[in-house]
Amino acid sequence: MSSLILALDFGGTKLSAAVTADSQTWLAHERHFSQPGATAVDDFRQMLTLAHKLLNGRSPQAVGVSFGGPVDFERGLVRLSHHVPGWENTPLRDWLTAEFNAPVWVDNDANVAALGEWRYGAGQGVDDLLYVTVSTGVGGGWVLNGRIWRGHEGMAGEIGHTVVAPDGPLCLCGKRGCVERMASGPYMAQDLAAAWGEEKRPFTKPVTGKRVAAEAAGGDPTAQRILLRGANALGLGLGNATNLINPARIILGGGVTKAGDLWWEELRRTVRATILPEVSVSLHPAQLGDDAPLWGAVALITAV
Amino acid sequence: MSSLILALDFGGTKLSAAVTADSQTWLAHERHFSQPGATAVDDFRQMLTLAHKLLNGRSPQAVGVSFGGPVDFERGLVRLSHHVPGWENTPLRDWLTAEFNAPVWVDNDANVAALGEWRYGAGQGVDDLLYVTVSTGVGGGWVLNGRIWRGHEGMAGEIGHTVVAPDGPLCLCGKRGCVERMASGPYMAQDLAAAWGEEKRPFTKPVTGKRVAAEAAGGDPTAQRILLRGANALGLGLGNATNLINPARIILGGGVTKAGDLWWEELRRTVRATILPEVSVSLHPAQLGDDAPLWGAVALITAV
Missing domain, CATH: 3.30.420.40 (ATPase, nucleotide binding domain)
Known part of the structure; x- marks a missing residue:
């Protein structure tokens, strides 16, 4: 079984993805600018391409996602983006579960960054x-x-x-x-x-x-x-x-x-x-x- | 083994005690004004007299306490009272444990009232x-x-x-x-x-x-x-x-x-x-x- 974790960050203007096996260092890491005028579907597709490139044929054990906008964590729904149109009430968790056949968690960027700093940064x-x-x-x-x-x-x-x-x-x-x-x-x-x-x-x-x-x-x-x-x-x-x-x-x-x-x-x-x-x-x-x-x-x- | 719970409320000017067996109704309940000029020791003694009167020879299974001032919950310490002198850093939990030979929890009145309203009142x-x-x-x-x-x-x-x-x-x-x-x-x-x-x-x-x-x-x-x-x-x-x-x-x-x-x-x-x-x-x-x-x-x- 794979021990790879895939981390995705849908920012307002940037899309970032990274892969780790030990939760300490990145095996692969890339950040791209979102296309000007991109919609939710465009950003989602660009992110999938990026993720598959980093995974390089391997399957992740789990996927964690930071989204730049309000998220219904329990239901894995993006409520909206203030920057990119078309994100209203999209089941981002289910889309990613279907794509990667792995458990997925999605939360908004401020919550996720808070947890990141607590676990690995200035909040330890x-x-x-x-x-x-x-x-x-x-x-x-x-x-x-x-x-x-x-x-x-x-x-x-x-x-x-x-x-x-x-x-x-x-x-x-x-x-x-x-x-x-x-x-x-x-x-x-x-x-x-x-x-x-x-x-x-x-x-x-x-x-x-x-x-x-x-x-x-x-x-x-x-x-x-x-x-x-x-x-x-x-x-x-x-x-x-x-x-x-x-x-x-x-x-x-x-x-x-x-x-x-x-x-x-x-x-x-x-x-x-x-x-x-x-x-x-x-x-x-x-x-x-x-x-x-x-x-x-x-x-x-x-x-x- | 007794199933009685003793509840105590050290207010700024009032001392209240009550006893319940079912956590639904009071078996006994009294509220007294604190003596004018009373110190912490005076209030503590008056509260013990009141509690023993309500218990009427029975032993409580546990004691819950609301205190009108800041409390160190983990250590069971009253930090101070803004109304009654002499409460600084008193081990109220230990005093009551010694008196009643039962487990005791002490917290400040706002926290305790919040929990009370949540469990039994407008917060259900x-x-x-x-x-x-x-x-x-x-x-x-x-x-x-x-x-x-x-x-x-x-x-x-x-x-x-x-x-x-x-x-x-x-x-x-x-x-x-x-x-x-x-x-x-x-x-x-x-x-x-x-x-x-x-x-x-x-x-x-x-x-x-x-x-x-x-x-x-x-x-x-x-x-x-x-x-x-x-x-x-x-x-x-x-x-x-x-x-x-x-x-x-x-x-x-x-x-x-x-x-x-x-x-x-x-x-x-x-x-x-x-x-x-x-x-x-x-x-x-x-x-x-x-x-x-x-x-x-x-x-x-x-x-x-």
Whole structure:
């Protein structure tokens, strides 16, 4: 019997697959960009081609899958993708079971990455943690008692849409002052572009979250204010989550966490100021980077 | 062998005990006020006298205890009481084990009440819930997968000190805009008294949370504003908690939940507006009233 595990990661713009025999190192690993304009069926077919290439004629013992969007874990259904059309209510688990004739587990990327960091990364050694990715959006996943906590509808972990400033700026979700509205890369970039526009300051290339961090590090006071506001909003959200659940550790991944000391210091300061004196939590950068969902997909299988 | 369960509730100002043989009805049940100026040792002695009276010479098979303050559940230690001096780091479990020669479980009142409502009250039929008491303070307890969720230091459930208005009024905890600062009875009363003082309006008796609700129901616009602000702050806190953990149900107990339709409508409206469209949760008033900690203490034993 094969002892190979196949790990798949359907990201918003990338498709990744990897194969491991010992759950420690990859035997094969590839990441491709999804085709522009691809639909769910296109991405599924491209992923199968990639997986079969890596398997090279061998059969996997089990398949773990990370999907970039809400998933009904119990039923193995993808609910939708915010990036790729056609994923609505697709039985991804059953499709893959039929293809590989092996047991398959599918969960959303934040949950899977949380489990990956807990098992193989910055979350090793504790029983419970909150994993948060601060990137295009702000998403989260919980590991409680060594298992993913999904909630009664599989929607747990939505720290990005907790409200920390009810009079704050309007979020795409319709509320004001969501953590994501202030802390995500694109929103910070949008706010900096708007502020620079008002100040009639010329800028020639698109303003990204990375650019906000670079300008802040370079001393631009407007960029610093926006970056600090983002770190403060995220810190309030993490502090609130810590008061509510009292996890041992918070793991932070995603591009915005590369924003430098200014951002991390404000984040840590705000978390400390928000949690009660009897409560403690440690903040750590994620360790697995882009591979967190793939390692988490492996952990998803071995955790069952 | 005895099949009697002894349930004890050390409240801030009241001591309650009850005995059950079938975990359905009380064979005996009494509630006493703690002596004014009582210390931990005084309360402990008064509780023993009460328990032995109810047991009437019989021995309990097990003892479940609700304590009004932070508890180290694993070690059976009371950390402290905010109301009664002398409880710091007392081994309440060991004291009671020695007294009754039976296994003893001790946990804090919010956790125990959450378990009680889940097993015997408004939380029956779901796997996970958040119980919140809105009274002198705002406290909470989680039942996740049919078990109390305590967190790594036993501090989970502190919804009262989650921040929902960082520019809001100053809380005793040192932060601004905590849920408790806006939604608890005494703080609402304090704010109403202050507002009435500014308006030079005479008031003769102490303003309590109950009075705020009565004045609001009677049409006083200042009382209505303060009551609605409290419901709104609590609704933001509950909505945030729901986005984070996705519980099936929220159970609300405590005196402020008697404030009437105005309060409940604003609370429900705010929770709905705060949770994501894919998320649902139902809000229910607690069913067990003052007996929630005693029934929870029974559930604490039978849950092990």
